[in-house]
Amino acid sequence: MSGAAQPKLGLKGMLGFTVGDFAFNLYWQSVSLYLLFFYTDVVGLRAGVAGLIYMIASIFDAVIDPLMGAIADRTRTRWGRYRPYILFGTPFVGIAFLLLYYRPPLEGAGLAAWMLAAHIIFRIAYTVVSIPFTAMSARLTSNSAERGSMAGLRIIFATLAGLTVAISTQPLAAHLGGGDPATGFFAAAAIFAAIASLVLPIVFFATREPAETEEDCAPANLAEYWSALRDNRALWALLAGVCAGVVCSTALGKSILYYFKYNLGNEDGGRIALSIVAASGPLIVPVWMAISRWIGKRNTWFAAIAWGLVGLLWFSLTDVRSNGMAIAFFLWMQVTGLGLALGFWSILPDTVEYGEWRTGRRTESFVFGLGQFFLKVALGLGAGLFGWLLDQIGYRANTVQTPETLAHMKILMTALPALGLTLAGVAMVFYPLRGGRHAEIVEELANRRRLPAEADGQA
Incomplete structure (x- = not known):
């Protein structure tokens, strides 16, 4: 059934599935927005060490993603392939998230080793649950338009989670920390973990996986997986594009807190900027969904890149000294990111x-x-590169930065993302699914299944 056209899910079915992204992104957005800052300005790690920890954990996470995908492909239970992982893995993700934001009474190499170990434990737990969840989106429906709507709803829930994290993390840490930022971040993490652990079981109970068919048999080994993927030009073009964009654009997203704290002298402005940027998601995503239905997914990709390059050019040529102008720039770039x-x-x-x-x-x-593998490798390399470059330009946490350091920080925020967006556009020139080609392929796959069944019936 998975290869043939399936009945539409409808809004109720899509909401029951996509609400999971709110839970996952309470974790993911916290890691993306605050963890590197937590390492440098709360735990006290050097920026290069913090970036290295983030990079190692991300690459390790990436390596185990395809392995988890292969395990999920082979899973067969009365609840389906994927849903059991979501239900039974949820508590372990919450516990691992708490370890991620726990600062032990250690210093030096011991402290760095603890933070790395906690980060890896979290990535393992997160992968076990998130890979089955994301794979379900291909299994629940084969309708390309419905998949576009589902992706839009997923991003809306993700941005709502990002808004929650951006607005509440620092106030919660300040209110619950008793003057100790590390204790406050841990308390905030406990609240996010509790909410996520209540939301994720909704996905289990609100979704049903299609019945297994003989065609759903997974490859027997990794060599067969490779033979099944090596000629998938559509996949490789997409992965090349997203990797190029993410590696180079990570510097921009992770610069927000640093830019407001050190360039504009308004640390609280960073939280406000993150909150406003996240709040824009539910307004921006429906516009992109409409554009995608109008001009197609591939052309929408190119439109997003063009929008971002215009914004980066403006920022590189403008001396941004006000909070309002900085927020406007990050909002502009959020449009591209979404x-x-x-x-x-x-x-x-x-x-x-x-x-x-x-x-x-x-x-x-x-x-x-595999998609998660490349995405996380790109995120890890981007974070590691950003942390290393911060060290190279002379950044030191919680001190007044030199004018040269601030100027170089702005270059990191513009030149790297511009390079990444350009390469992301070049990669997608080679993407083969244009116009209605995907619908034609789905129809052909349905016919392939239908013909043997009809032959068996005639026999």
Whole structure:
């Protein structure tokens, strides 16, 4: 059934699934927005060490993603392939998240080793639950338009979680920490973990996976997975594009707190900026969804890149000294980020059918695991590169930065993202699914299944 056209989910079915992204992004947005800052300005790690920890954990996480995808492909239970991981893995993710924000009474190498170990434990727990969840989006529906709507809803829930994290993390840490920022961040993490642990079981109870068919048999080994994926030009073009964009654009997202604290002298302004940027998501994503339906997913990708390059050019040529102008710039770039995010998560399921059409093998979990692999490697490399470059330009936490350091920080925020967006556009020139080609492939796959069944019936 997974390869043939399936009944539409409808709004209720999509909401029951996509609400999971609110829970996952309470974790993910916290890690993305605050963890590097927590390492440097709360725990007290050097920026290079903090970036290295983030990079190692991200790459380790990336390596285990395809393996988790292969495990999920082989899972068979009365609840389906994926839903049991979501239900039974949820408590472990919450506990691991608490360890991530716990500062032990250690210093030096011991402290760095603890933070790395806690980060890796969290990544393992998160992967076990998140890979089955993301793979379900390809299994629940094969309708490309519905997948686009589902991706939009997922991003809306993700941005709502990002708004929650951005608005409340620092106030919660200040209110609950008793003057100790580390204690405050841990308390905030406990609240987010509790909320996420209540939301994720909703996905288990609100969704149903299609019945297994003979065509759903997973490859027997990793070599068969590779043979099923190597000719998937749609997948490789998408992964090349997203990796280029993420590696270079990570510097921009992680610069917000630093820019407001050190360039503008308004640390609280960083929280306000993050909150406003996150709050814009539910307004921006529906616009991108409409544009995607109008001009197609691939052209929407190019439109998002063009928008971002214009914003980076303006920021590089303008001496931004006010909070309002800085927020306006980050809002502008949020439009690009959400456009590319919608493109990635709506295009990735379509590459599953393209690969099946080319090779006869359907490897949805492994495709999503591979997608997460490249995405997390890119995020890890981007964070590691940003942390290393901060050290190179002379950044030192909680001190007044030199004019040269501030000037170089602005270069990091513009030159790297511009390079990444350009490469992301070049990669997607080679993406083969244009116009109505995906719908034609889905129809052809349905016919392939229908013909043997009809032959068996005539026999």
